Amino acid sequence: MGTGNKKLSDILSGGKLILLGAIIGVVILFSLLNPNYFSTANLINILLAASLTGLVAIGEAYLIIGSLCDLTPGSLVAFSGVLGATLAAKGIPFGAVILITLTVGAAVGLFNAFMINEIKLEAFIATLVSQAIFRGLAYIICSGKPVSIKNQSYIALGQARIIGIPVSVWLMIILMVIFGFILAKTKFGRSIYAVGGNKAAARLAGLNPKRINYVMFLMLGLLCALGGIVFSSRMHSGQPAANINLEFDAITAVVLGGVAFSGGVGDMAGVALGILLLQAFNTGLTMVNVPAFWQYVARGGLLLIALTSDFIRKRNRERALLEAGKKALR
Amino acid sequence: MKKFIGAMIFAALAAGMLFAKGKGNTANGKKVIYGIYKAGDQTWFIDEGEAAKKTAEAAGYEFIYVDAKMNPEEYLKAIDNAIANKAAGIVTCIPDQTMSIAVVDRVKAANIPIVAADDALEDNGKKLAPWVGINAYVIGQANGE
Numbered sequence: 367m368g369t370g371n372k373k374l375s376d377i378l379s380g381g382k383l384i385l386l387g388a389i390i391g392v393v394i395l396f397s398l399l400n401p402n403y404f405s406t407a408n409l410i411n412i413l414l415a416a417s418l419t420g421l422v423a424i425g426e427a428y429l430i431i432g433s434l435c436d437l438t439p440g441s442l443v444a445f446s447g448v449l450g451a452t453l454a455a456k457g458i459p460f461g462a463v464i465l466i467t468l469t470v471g472a473a474v475g476l477f478n479a480f481m482i483n484e485i486k487l488e489a490f491i492a493t494l495v496s497q498a499i500f501r502g503l504a505y506i507i508c509s510g511k512p513v514s515i516k517n518q519s520y521i522a523l524g525q526a527r528i529i530g531i532p533v534s535v536w537l538m539i540i541l542m543v544i545f546g547f548i549l550a551k552t553k554f555g556r557s558i559y560a561v562g563g564n565k566a567a568a569r570l571a572g573l574n575p576k577r578i579n580y581v582m583f584l585m586l587g588l589l590c591a592l593g594g595i596v597f598s599s600r601m602h603s604g605q606p607a608a609n610i611n612l613e614f615d616a617i618t619a620v621v622l623g624g625v626a627f628s629g630g631v632g633d634m635a636g637v638a639l640g641i642l643l644l645q646a647f648n649t650g651l652t653m654v655n656v657p658a659f660w661q662y663v664a665r666g667g668l669l670l671i672a673l674t675s676d677f678i679r680k681r682n683r684e685r686a687l688l689e690a691g692k693k694a695l696r
Numbered sequence: 697m698k699k700f701i702g703a704m705i706f707a708a709l710a711a712g713m714l715f716a717k718g719k720g721n722t723a724n725g726k727k728v729i730y731g732i733y734k735a736g737d738q739t740w741f742i743d744e745g746e747a748a749k750k751t752a753e754a755a756g757y758e759f760i761y762v763d764a765k766m767n768p769e770e771y772l773k774a775i776d777n778a779i780a781n782k783a784a785g786i787v788t789c790i791p792d793q794t795m796s797i798a799v800v801d802r803v804k805a806a807n808i809p810i811v812a813a814d815d816a817l818e819d820n821g822k823k824l825a826p827w828v829g830i831n832a833y834v835i836g837q838a839n840g841e
Contacts, residue, residue: 400781411777513794597769602794605794652760653777653780655758
């Protein structure tokens, strides 16, 4: 077997084959129930629906591998969308709108990391604080009223397609490849695994967990701001009430994709499969007319599968470590 | 572990099949009308959806009721879903009227008729699609008397 084949088998190792099988199973099932499901329009639709969750999931994957999490994204995406729309409404050029919004998103990320690193708040609590603050600020800057976008360059971003595929989908794919490469192939990526696996050991090995935290939160802040701009562009407006629970969808996709909630394990290929499975499933539920309230139950069931598989993987890793320890002592 | 996860996924799929009430517009020969409501978990819209469903089914259509959860993103996904499912029509109450142009442009491009219920699809007061609404002024006046 050539090197290329080995790499493919590495990429599809372990749980990813199950995920791939599950995606194929979901697509076949829903296509049988509704032939419109397996159409170019709907497959692009699934990718488009996954694009925002995908952007957030990239950053959440880094944080969860680093044994952290962030509950801010839903609020920050909404806040960024409203901020972008408000700036555009004041006549600020679109390029400057992007720059300012990304800067603010990065600053929010750094603020989260500051609360965790310097004030020593738990990530869950610190980002819950930010979630409330930035949802509130989203309402405050627009006085509670959604802001219409009339800037044509801004609107074009959400409507543009390249080879028939929306720009937001391309953004998700390109950023997943870049961030996947950073995670897997760079010193910084490896240091995230080290910190997530064992923070004390990582510190003794000369790593600086605080600095890594700052960078990870900054990246997620930037991704959320970018998501806010693209999403508001698709809606032609900045919506302060938008994207509630976005972070939970992203975290579900990340865990479903094989990233261990306890940290130190996972990769971007798994995350991509997790997002695809989540969105293929959600889109199919509506398309085959599963009643609205049963869809909550079905989504809860999918989350249960994600968490249970995470628990089983964790248990197996611990068993393998225990066995290895016993062998070493013999 | 693989067997367990596989079994759970299969169980979820089986449950999906069990609760799937229809087969879209081409599998069972029925055309589909989507009812996409901004707060589909509230009594007002549940009742409105039930009435729309009865009317649609009496006319030989299948009716898909979608709760947008007051979430613009969920709402747009539902619109895209209706377009991909080649809906014969959409009846909708939009979560926010500033999104009206985006929605109407999208369904017009797909050649799908759309009717607004309760909240009009409008831009600066100009109606962009047929609207079935309530006379809030008269209701308010009646309450005041």
